[in-house]
Amino acid sequence: MEQNDRDFMQQLSRGPLTKNGFDARLVARIEEAIDRPVARRRPWMRLGWHGAGVGALAVLLLFAGFWHWSFGSGGLAGSIELKGAVQTAGTESPMFADARAELHSALLLGLRSDSASDTGNVVSGYRTLFVAPEDGQFELEAQGEGIVMPYGQNFWKIDSVSSAPDADALSQKLIAYPLTGKEAAKTNAIQLRQVSEVPLMERLLFVGNKYVSVEQNLSDAPNRKYRWVKDMDQVASTSVRAAFEPEQEPHVPLAAAMREAGNVATAEAEASPAVGLEQWSIIRxxxxxxxxxxETTNGQPYAPLENATLTELKTPLPESFNQFDTLYPTWSQVLKIEPAAKDAFSSPNEDMLVVVLEDELVIYPYRQLGGDRNPLRLSLEAGETLVMAQWAKEDKYVTNWKKQLAELLSVPTSTAGVE
Structure with a gap:
């Protein structure tokens, strides 16, 4: 598209039009007509096509809906708002239309499955899927138990260790340790996997590339939850514990997290006094x-939370907590592809779209011409949810991840990290 034409389309997207006959779909149709590859024309047909010719085509399409226009000061109506990110219908761009599109992204997906015990506790299991480009399409390259994640310059693993079913007290602890790098050789995963004598249940709500969100409860009080955000070193430090003392639990307070984005005052005003600044979560x-x-219990920041309902905070998370977390297609575009979509993730390169359905993940090369015809489909277990999406967006990292993860995700949990 020529620059003048792009400027023209941007002006249309900004308004000031209210949606009636003219809406984002008409904008998208105009953009598609301008961007669509054109078959070879006779020389006389090329005259006037660029520049003013394109503008004339756009004007003709606009006048087709002229009688339905209404003018106002509110901008283009019909915007679509996503929780945590606002996207307008006017930002839609053509999908599955680029014959030259190439794939340069790889994805590590972390999944959690839950089951209820006889005591009312939730027992969780985890697995990691690695999706990468192969011969011009996305393929499942490897998968394995636990959560394998990039942390710093190395790969780490977060896993869960449960007590035996006939144990006096049920427990499930989280352990974290390096799989690669100098420290990996010093790690004895077998020792870390010894069952905890502390009757504490732990599960993951979110895994980033540095921070995780954890939910806890004592096994004799399954409905009295504690929720913390921790960095990886804090998770590793509690892999072995002699007791559970909430006041001593290592964590990242909300104010410390928001300090990175300069939103401390806003976050404090939003969270206090109804909810606490010490216990908080990162959720999807x-x-x-x-x-x-x-809500905290009587204003006590280290007491179990009295309300299981989480209130979403309007204060945005700093990028260090949720890096590469922009959904590039609009939600309306996602629903056009998969009407039953529950959620969606997209790569920072804008070349991979992961649509979450009730029982499967559908992975599209969404810029690629014809990419909607044969997506990669991965089955989900009943009640399985995503807790992690980590991206490699450069070819050198994709190649490196392929080499390392092919081995790391096939190593039995009992021997990983053992000298």
Whole structure:
């Protein structure tokens, strides 16, 4: 598209038009007509096509809806708002239309499955899927138990260790340790996997490339939850514990997290006094990870939360907590592809779209011409949810991840990290 034509389309997207006959779909149709590859024309047909010719075509299409226009000061109406990220219908761009599109992204997906015990506790299991480009399409390259994630310059693993079913007290702890790098050789995963004598249940709500969100409860009080955000070193430090003392639990307070983005005052005003600044969570809303918190017990920041309902905070998370968390297609575009979509993730390169359905993940090369015809489909277990989406967006990292993860995701949990 010529620059003048692009400027013209941007002016249309900004308004000031209210949606009636003219809407984002008409804008998209105009853009598609301008961008669509054109078959070879006779020389006389080329005259006037660029520049003013394109503008004339756009004007003709606009006048087709002239009698339905209405003018106002509110901008283009009909915008679509996603939790944690606002996207307008006017930002839609053609999908599955680029014959020259190439794939340069790889994805590590972390999944959690839950089951209820006889005591009312939730027992969780985890697995990691690695999706990468292969011969011009996305393929499942490797998968394995636990959560394998990039942390710093190395790969780490977060896993869960549960007590035996006939144990006196049920427990499930999280352990974290390096799989690669100098420290990996010093790690004894077998020792870390010894069952905890502390009757504490832990599960993951979110895994970033540095921070995780954890939910805890004592096994004799399954409905009295604690929720913390921790960095990886804090998770590793509690892999072995002699007792559970909430006041001593290592964590990242909400104010410390928001300090990175300069939003401390806003976050404090939003969270206090109804919800606490010490206990908070990172949870998934359609299209985005968001900060959320719950009511404290009588204002006590280290007591179990009295309300299981999490309140989403309007204060955006710093990028260090949810890097590469922009959904590039609009939600309306996602629903056109998969009407039953529950959630969606997209790559920072804008070449991979992961649509979450009730029982499967559908992975599209969404810029690629014809990419909607044969997507990669991966089955989900009943009640399985995503807790991690980590991206490699450069070819050198994709190649490196392929080499390392092919081995790391096939190593039995009992021997990983053992000298």
């Amino acid at each position: 809303r359609t299209g985005s990870w968001v900060a959320a918190a719950a």
